[in-house]
Amino acid sequence: MTGRFDGKVAVVTGAANGFGLATAERLASEGARLVLVDRAEEALQAASSKLNGLAVTADVSSESDVDEYVRRAVAEHGRIDLFFNNAGIEGRMAPMTELSVDDFDRVWKVNARGVFMGLRAVLKVMKPQRSGVIVNTASMAAIKGAATFSPYIASKHAVLGLTKSAALEGAPYGIRVNCVAPGHFDTRMGRDLAAQINPDDPQGVLDEVSKSVPLHGRYGTATEVANLVTFLLSDEAEYISGSLHLIDAALNAG
Numbered sequence: 628m629t630g631r632f633d634g635k636v637a638v639v640t641g642a643a644n645g646f647g648l649a650t651a652e653r654l655a656s657e658g659a660r661l662v663l664v665d666r667a668e669e670a671l672q673a674a675s676s677k678l679n680g681l682a683v684t685a686d687v688s689s690e691s692d693v694d695e696y697v698r699r700a701v702a703e704h705g706r707i708d709l710f711f712n713n714a715g716i717e718g719r720m721a722p723m724t725e726l727s728v729d730d731f732d733r734v735w736k737v738n739a740r741g742v743f744m745g746l747r748a749v750l751k752v753m754k755p756q757r758s759g760v761i762v763n764t765a766s767m768a769a770i771k772g773a774a775t776f777s778p779y780i781a782s783k784h785a786v787l788g789l790t791k792s793a794a795l796e797g798a799p800y801g802i803r804v805n806c807v808a809p810g811h812f813d814t815r816m817g818r819d820l821a822a823q824i825n826p827d828d829p830q831g832v833l834d835e836v837s838k839s840v841p842l843h844g845r846y847g848t849a850t851e852v853a854n855l856v857t858f859l860l861s862d863e864a865e866y867i868s869g870s871l872h873l874i875d876a877a878l879n880a881g
């Protein structure tokens with residue numbers, strides 16, 4: 628059977644859980660050779676042995692770790708065709724007046740700086756190839772504000788800006804760059820946010836949030852994000868670059 632990604636080399640960050648893992652599973656099932664990156668070593672090893680990928684334990688907020696995961700990918704496979712630049716953290720939810728600068732920096736370092744450093748290192752490989760496709764994980768937080776979530780909101784607006792800039796930089800080399808913007812999803816991060824909003828009744832928060840989702844009235848699944856990401860990484864999306872792709876069951880349609 629031929630797959631959409633036969634023989635392609637795919638690097639996925641945040642690959643041990645959630646969207647990264649679901650996307651890595653789909654890429655592997657359609658023929659890609661995987662380089663899986665995460666800082667959660669044990670979960671990463673489990674994912675890589677299941678998917679037969681190269682595991683690189685790395686913190687995407689560290690410049691040397693980012694350069695190292697890209698170096699390992701090229702040393703193993705000689706090229707990078709697909710990059711899912713996805714690792715991110717939610718940080719602490721609180722009004723700005725109750726946040727420390729450290730709270731801000733912690734989120735910014737992973738979500739904005741980490742995405743920038745990943746783009747920089749991978750584009751250095753893709754430009755001489757004159758090919759490659761990149762998807763960054765933004766969020767609906769890239770297009771709206773939230774009173775108690777400013778570091779995350781700022782970092783995801785940055786991901787959108789980096790996506791547009793990288794798309795223009797990559798275009799002369801035939802490189803496409805997009806970002807996905809998920810709404811509410813049932814992953815560890817989605818459940819942690821519910822627990823931050825109401826530590827006494829996270830299930831109550833999950834139920835209320837579900838009711839607010841116009842289509843289906845539920846949280847989305849990581850597989851549903853993987854469906855969109857792999858479409859954007861595939862040749863079917865050849866004319867799509869520089870854009871944000873909401874996946875939110877009409878939550879932001881109003």
Ligand SMILES: NC(=O)c1ccc[n+]([C@@H]2O[C@H](COP(=O)([O-])OP(=O)(O)OC[C@H]3O[C@@H](n4cnc5c(N)ncnc54)[C@H](O)[C@@H]3O)[C@@H](O)[C@H]2O)c1
Nearest residue numbers: 641644645646665666667686687714715766809812814816
């Ligand atoms: N879950 C949601 O509702 C939702 C909505 C919109 C956007 N997002 C974004 O989707 C992406 C993936 O989130 P998820 O829901 O799959 O969360 P998750 O917590 O299930 O998975 C995130 C993975 O990234 C890894 N990671 C975190 N920081 C890292 C670092 N510094 N270096 C290396 N690896 C690191 C974690 O170990 C984990 O395996 C994030 O960028 C997140 O902001 C999530």
